[in-house]
Amino acid sequence: MTLPEGTPETNSAAPAAPQELTWKPVVEEGPPASPMFDELTRQRTKEIIARYPQPRSALLPLLHLVQSVEGFVSQDGIRYCAEALELSTAEVAAVVTFYTMYKRSPCGQHLVSVCTNTLCAALGGDEIYRRLSEKLGVGHEETAGEPGSPGSITLEHAECLAACDLAPVVQVNYEYFDNQTTESATELVEALQRDEKPHPTRGAPLTDFRTAELELAGIHGDLEQSVEGPSAAKETLRGVQLAAECGWVAPSLPAEPPALPPLPEKK
Amino acid sequence: MTTPDPLTPVLTRRWGLPRSWSLETYEQHDGYAALRAALAAHPDQIIQLVKDSGLRGRGGAGFPTGMKWSFIPQGPDGAGAKPKYLVINADEGEPGTCKDIPTMMADPHSLIEGCIITSYAIRAHFCAIYVRGEALHCIRRVQGAVNEAYAKGYLGKNILGSGFDLDIVVHAGAGAYICGEETALLDSLEGRRGQPRLKPPFPATSGLYASPTVVNNVETIATVPAIVAGGSDWFRSMGTERSPGPKIYSISGHVERPGQYEAPLGVTLRQLLEMAGGMKDGVPLKFWTPGGSSTPLFTAEHLDVPLDFEGAAAAGSMLGTTAVMVFNETVSVPWAVMKWTEFYKHESCGKCTPCREGTYWLEHILHRMVAGQGTPEDVETMLDVCDNILGRAFCALGDGATSPITSGIEYFRQEFLDLCAAQSAVAQPEQLAELTGVSA
Incomplete structure (x- = not known):
């Protein structure tokens, strides 16, 4: 083992004067503005930023906006957000890589998410995922078909999608398809591949991944139309229905709100 | 005091109505009456009312809501002089938990009305509702409700002539369970990686943008209009002394009729199972969670544990989000x-x-x-x-x-x-x- 001159304790050897270094970035920074982000997108960007007391709060919605344009978040998309919010690309990239919903490679026309958390998995979610994976010939976060082309599908296994009373659940572009079986999920995917748009169990008519991402950015088309749909799944209403059948009610509310407690004395 | 019925629909009482999410339906069924009563009062009276009601946070921890609000510094100096914020934790993702999404889907105005009353109480003029990104239709419903509320003068400047101003922003998350932790949620809302902060300082003094902030769960805030409408005695006529009120129990898994059952706090799994039609196909119960996967498992020996904050804790688990996941003998x-x-x-x-x-x-x-x-x-x-x-x-x-x-x-x-x-x-x-x- 060879030791450097001197010892750490004494540090006797005078360190050589550091040479003048010029730092060269490994990756050349591309052109600052991508033609992907047109005037409309720039206008929407301003709208989104204006919603918040501080601009940086707009970063998550802006990344959804980028996905609505690109179908994923590219280096270009990262630069776009960085410029819009006066952040470094490193700061934006750190956020992008943290969140599951920001995809780092181009997505299909549709994103199919199969819940494989414990409860859904026990009721068939694992089997659904396995079957879809075989059918599409892809694994987690991989795309069957040319990304973005009609009928292309990105598959993922998802964590709990908060619809456990309707397990097993599958989402397409974050719209719920409840109470799935391997057969129904296979039919769903086949329909998507034929460029059909099966209606979700709850929610608005199916669009595509990019349109869903635009809505997640808070840019809604015709919201008065898209909010329509059932109030709740029939399973969700079972408690309400049972109560009605049995005549069970909460203690009745007074006709007028009762007097509020007096103002507490200042300490 | 009479014993309440086995199910007490309060939060869920409008869910079955046609177009239950619309302002029209909400207003026809007591909607925004509580707001008028609240705006006529002093903000501190609202805080006192919620304290008296004994309402405890429905997001899992069960912290007394009125006390949380009272921690917000008020007054012209120091932290009290900063803007205050209300942030709604609608990042529902604890495995098994599925109560907030149906609430926002079927009755978003109860949340919006609760947000306005709460913001008035803590003197906040900006409220953010952080909804889980995967819940797209909820986001539409909540945004639609916010739009309707603005159009009707329940939001914006000088709400109902009270002089109180409030803006609400609906903010979509991006798929990170950790953002359900309140300080991680705040970092995420500030446009950062959602990582929890060291506490103290607590959000009450140093929350969103380092300003006083209340972070509350959807179900907690959706309960507030009912408390204003009914009063604290009415609220306490359900549930137990230290865990008062109704609570949405989400029953899932190997039962005949999984779904949402709103019962007084303190109901047992035996009662819930009976209401949910028993174990699916009669296959015996093996294990279950009282409130999501983060609450220690229970077994068939815990069928009679009262499911309130104290009862679940005394039996070695936690009430959590009352996400009752039921597994039968076939599951390893x-x-x-x-x-x-x-x-x-x-x-x-x-x-x-x-x-x-x-x-x-x-x-x-x-x-x-x-x-x-x-x-x-x-x-x-x-x-x-x-x-x-x-x-x-x-x-x-x-x-x-x-x-x-x-x-x-x-x-x-x-x-x-x-x-x-x-x-x-x-x-x-x-x-x-x-x-x-x-x-x-």
Whole structure:
């Protein structure tokens, strides 16, 4: 083992004067503005930023906006957000890589998410995922078909999608398809591949991944139309229905709100 | 005091109505009457009312809501002079939990009305509703409700002529369970990685943009209009002394009729199972969670535990989010625990070492065990790893990750050991015997 001159304790050897270094970035920074982000997108960007007391709060919605344009978040998309919010690309990239919903490679026309958390998995979610994976010939976060082309599908296994009373659940572009079986999920995917748009169990008519991402950015088309749909799944209403059948009610509310407690004395 | 009925629909009472999410339906069924009453009062009276009601946070921790609001500094100096914020935690993602999404889907105006009353009470003029990104239709419904409320003068400047101003922004998350932790949620809302903050300082003094902030769960805030409308005595006529009020119990899994059942706090699984039609196809119950996967498992011996904050804790678990996941005898406990551990490992934010490394190794050990390649020693190793996470992690995610493992081993140790015995060769037979002897 060879030791450097001197010892750490004494540090006797005078360190050589550091040479003048010029730092060269490994990756050349591309052109600052991508033609992907047109005037409309720039206008929407301003709208989104204006919603918040501080601009940086707009970063998550802006990344959804980028996905609505690109179908994923590219280096270009990262630069776009960085410029819009006066952040470094490193700061934006750190956020992008943290969140599951920001995809780092181009997505299909549709994103199919199969819940494989414990409860859904026990009721068939694992089997659904396995079957879809075989059918599409892809694994987690991989795309069957040319990304973005009609009928292309990105598959993922998802964590709990908060619809456990309707397990097993599958989402397409974050719209719920409840109470799935391997057969129904296979039919769903086949329909998507034929460029059909099966209606979700709850929610608005199916669009595509990019349109869903635009809505997640808070840019809604015709919201008065898209909010329509059932109030709740029939399973969700079972408690309400049972109560009605049995005549069970909460203690009745007074006709007028009762007097509020007096103002507490200042300490 | 008379005993309330087995089910007491308060939050869920409008869910079955046609177009229940619309302002029109909401107004026809008491909607925004509580807001008018609240705006006529002094903000501190609202805080006192909610304190008197005994309402406790519905997001899992059960912290008294009125007390949380009273921590917000008021007055012209210091922190009191800063803007105040209300942030709604609608990032529902605890495995098994499915109450906030139906609430926002079927009755978003109860949340909006609650937001306005709460903001008035804590003197906030900006409120953000942080909705889980995967809940797209909820986001539409909540945004639609916000738009309707603006159009009707319930939001914006000088609400109903009271002089009070409030803006609400609906903010979509991006798929990170950790953002359900309130300080991680605040970091995320500030456009950062959703990682929990060191506490103190608490959000009450140093929350969003380092300003006083209340973070409350959807169900908590959606309950507020009913408390204003009914008063604290009415609210306390349901539930127990220390856990008053109604609560949405989400029953899922191997039962005949899974769904949402709103009952007074303190209901038991035996009662809930009866209402949900019993175990599916009569296959007996094996294990269940009282409030999501982060609450230690219960078994058939816990059928009569009162499901309120005190009852669940006294029996060795937690009430959590009242996400009652029911599993029958066909489900392997080590397998279920492995699946949950995969979840915690995936969702660990990586900020603190015990959770990041612990969940990583726990997942590896469980994969090995479930594949039949574990050793009895692995059981002890897992308990040791859990011991090094519990109470040593930055936030409750780490603690939650240990719950299924430690409780699974506590009640079903033999099942873990049987996996080892299934191997062709047992590495340390003498230890296996010793451990088997220990198991209850």
